[in-house]
Amino acid sequence: MATPRTLPPELREFDLSGLGFWTRPDAHRLEAFRRMREMEGAAFVPIAKLPFIASKPGFHALARHADVTEASRRPELFSSEPTANTLTEMPAWAGRFFGSMINMDDPRHAQIRRVVSRAFSPKILARAEEDLQRRAARIVDDMIAEGPRDFVAQAAARLPVEVICDLMGIPERHHGMVLNRTNVILGYSDPEYNGIKADERYMNGDPRRLDVLKGAVRLVRAGRDLSRLVKRLGEERRKRPGDDLISRLVNANDDGESLTAQETGSFFILLVTAGNETTRNAIAHALRLFTEFPEQRRLLAEDFEGRIAGAVEEIVRYSCPVIQFRRNVTRDCELNGIPLKKGDIAVLIYTSANRDESVFTDPDAFDITRSPNPHVGFGGPGPHYCLGAHLARREITVMLRELFTRLPDIRSEGEPDRLLSHFINGVKRMPYTFTPPVQDPS
Numbered sequence: 001m002a003t004p005r006t007l008p009p010e011l012r013e014f015d016l017s018g019l020g021f022w023t024r025p026d027a028h029r030l031e032a033f034r035r036m037r038e039m040e041g042a043a044f045v046p047i048a049k050l051p052f053i054a055s056k057p058g059f060h061a062l063a064r065h066a067d068v069t070e071a072s073r074r075p076e077l078f079s080s081e082p083t084a085n086t087l088t089e090m091p092a093w094a095g096r097f098f099g100s101m102i103n104m105d106d107p108r109h110a111q112i113r114r115v116v117s118r119a120f121s122p123k124i125l126a127r128a129e130e131d132l133q134r135r136a137a138r139i140v141d142d143m144i145a146e147g148p149r150d151f152v153a154q155a156a157a158r159l160p161v162e163v164i165c166d167l168m169g170i171p172e173r174h175h176g177m178v179l180n181r182t183n184v185i186l187g188y189s190d191p192e193y194n195g196i197k198a199d200e201r202y203m204n205g206d207p208r209r210l211d212v213l214k215g216a217v218r219l220v221r222a223g224r225d226l227s228r229l230v231k232r233l234g235e236e237r238r239k240r241p242g243d244d245l246i247s248r249l250v251n252a253n254d255d256g257e258s259l260t261a262q263e264t265g266s267f268f269i270l271l272v273t274a275g276n277e278t279t280r281n282a283i284a285h286a287l288r289l290f291t292e293f294p295e296q297r298r299l300l301a302e303d304f305e306g307r308i309a310g311a312v313e314e315i316v317r318y319s320c321p322v323i324q325f326r327r328n329v330t331r332d333c334e335l336n337g338i339p340l341k342k343g344d345i346a347v348l349i350y351t352s353a354n355r356d357e358s359v360f361t362d363p364d365a366f367d368i369t370r371s372p373n374p375h376v377g378f379g380g381p382g383p384h385y386c387l388g389a390h391l392a393r394r395e396i397t398v399m400l401r402e403l404f405t406r407l408p409d410i411r412s413e414g415e416p417d418r419l420l421s422h423f424i425n426g427v428k429r430m431p432y433t434f435t436p437p438v439q440d441p442s
Contacts, residue, residue, distance in 0.1 A: 016045050016061060016347075017087065018205045019189060022422050030364070033352035036063035042338045045347075047087055048205030052212055055088040059326070059345035060338065065356035065376070067336055068348045071327055072380025077335075078327035078346060080384060081105050085325060085423065087347070094216075097223030098185075100263075100270040102384065109383060115249065115257050116267050120387060124245070125394075128163060132394060135162055136402040143407070144436055151412065151432040152284050159399050160279040163391070164272055169237070169244025174229060178272055184222035185269065186277050190420040192428070194218055198420075226272065227265030234264050271388070277424055278321040279392045282312075283399050284416065284427040285319035291411040293366045300368060301408070304401065311368035312396050317375035318366050320351040321425050325379070350376045351425070410434040 014032030015021050021029065036043050046058040062068050071078040083090040083103050090098065101112040136159060143154050161179050164170075170178065187193030194215035196202055202211065234250040241247040249259045249267065259267065290297040300307050329344040340346065354375045355363040378386035386392070403410055412432045419426030 016349075016422065017047050017058070018203070019420060019422070020203045022420055023203070029351070030355060033063050033349060033355060034357075036061055036349075037352060037356060039063075040337075042067070042346075050088060050207065050212055052209070052216070053088045053091060056343075056345055059087060059347045060340065061349055062335075062338075062346050063349050063352040064336075065353040065359045065374075067338065068350065068353040068376055069380045070335060071346060071348055072376075072382040072384070075105055075383055077330055077333050079105050079330050080109070081328065083326065083328075084384070087326060087345070087422070091216075094219065094223070097220065097227050097266060097269060100266040102270055102274070106383060111257070112259070112263065112267070113383075113387065115259055116271075117387065120391060124167060125391060128167060128391060129394060131166065132159075132163065132398040133402070135159055136398045139399075140402050140406050143434075147436075148431075148433050151287055151430045152280070152427055153429070155399065155403070156280045156283040156287075156427070156430075157276075159283070159395055160276040160392075161272070163395060164275050167245050168230070168268060168271070169233065169242055169246045170229070177229070178226065179276070181222040181226050182272050182276055184218055185226075186273050186424050186426065187419055187421065187428075188215060188219050189422065190428075223269060226269050227262070230265045230268045231261045234261055274322075274386070275388045275392065277426065278386075279395050281321040281424065281426050282315055282319060282392070282396055284430055285321070285425075286315045286396065286400060287403075287410065287432060288412045288416060288427075288430065289315060289318065289366055296366055296368050301404065304404065307368055308397050308400065309393075310371065310373070311400075312393050313373045313375060313377075314366060314368045314370050315396065316377035317354045317360075317370075317373060319425060320354050320375075320377050322377070322379070323351050323421075323423055323425055324349045325384075348376075348380065350379070353380075406437060407434040 014029075014035070016032070021032070042060040042062055044058050045061050047055050049055060062071060080103055085098075085102060090103070101109050101116070104112065139155055139158050146154065148154075157179060161175055161182070165172075165175050165178060184193045191198040191202070195218055196207060196211040196215055201207065230246065233246050237244070237247040238250050241251055246264065249264050250261075251258060290300070296311075300311055325348050327346045327348060329340045329342055329346060331342045333340050335346075354360070354377060357363055359374065360370070378389040378392070410432060411434070412430055414431050416430040417428045419428050
């Protein structure tokens with residue numbers, strides 16, 4: 001284990017492990033990442049000790065694009081086990097629901113990924129493609145009928161959760177519950193979802209024991225509810241298989257591979273959080289970005305079909321819905337001159353890598369014509385690259401096409417209500433406006 005170090009004096013106001021850092025404006029955080037990229041080696045960020053939850057002294061912040069991509073390519077050195085999506089250690093009570101393939105290495109990771117890749121087979125994606133346009137059109141119909149209130153609730157959050165639930169075969173009556181529990185899981189550090197008062201003690205990383213218990217109970221209940229739903233449906237689909245993903249996962253394929261009830265539940269939680277939240281936030285950030293950068297909106301309008309693919313990549317690079325992931329060092333090694341010890345934690349900061357000046361020209365500019373655009377918004381290269389990236393791109397494309405075609409003056413208004421999280425660059429609510437289209441009297 002490397003000897004814990006404190007942040008250098010010039011970076012002490014940029015404490016990534018404290019929630020206070022994540023309440024600061026984007027410019028403040030991006031400046032912290034810029035300074036980290038300029039450092040020799042990697043900043044070591046201490047982790048506050050939480051009641052009931054084991055943790056290591058801190059983590060090495062990998063802020064440069066080269067470091068993030070290299071670590072992603074070398075899973076034998078930078079392991080996802082025992083956990084990849086928490087800075088602290090994952091307790092056993094959480095692993096039951098959240099111990100998905102994102103926290104596994106090969107060969108188990110490869111086996112699970114092979115089974116769940118059925119979710120993204122050409123047949124499944126073709127069916128989803130046919131349905132995407134109808135769903136996007138219906139969402140905009142409802143927006144026009146209801147009038148503009150909250151863009152996240154009325155548009156950004158609806159499409160991905162409906163698509164994922166349809167792929168899994170989740171009845172529509174459960175969609176609201178799925179979205180609610182997803183918010184709790186990914187909002188585990190946000191007082192709105194964890195029920196903890198956002199006082200100075202909590203924001204400084206020193207929550208009370210009772211607060212930690214309260215947040216843990218809410219988190220486990222959310223995971224339990226989603227897991228129970230899929231387990232119950234899985235039991236039904238074993239008896240009466242259908243043309244949905246749950247049926248494909250719980251019934252053996254030609255190789256005799258299938259998922260257990262717990263694995264199916266964990267995968268669904270992963271799919272609905274990673275697939276729903278990242279796409280939802282990319283769509284929300286897209287409207288905000290095209291409002292803040294009207295010249296880019298005009299460029300897209302001039303040739304939507306010719307420029308939308310590049311626009312989607314730039315939206316994901318610039319907004320980076322997933323901020324960071326953790327890796328666990330398996331043996332003493334060196335990464336691009338950074339000495340690391342077995343047992344160290346390395347955190348891949350995708351937001352920083354996507355603004356690396358050595359890779360992106362004028363990285364703080366939002367430019368939908370940017371090419372090449374080797375962003376890591378869907379993760380770095382390697383076995384954990386986002387399995388649903390293609391579907392996410394299609395969802396963003398179809399939703400923006402429907403919005404900008406039918407509501408050409410739609411725009412965000414004011415500041416969005418941001419999720420308090422060091423993991424997800426989330427938007428909880430966002431006011432917006434548009435001019436209702438003139439109805440055809442015929």
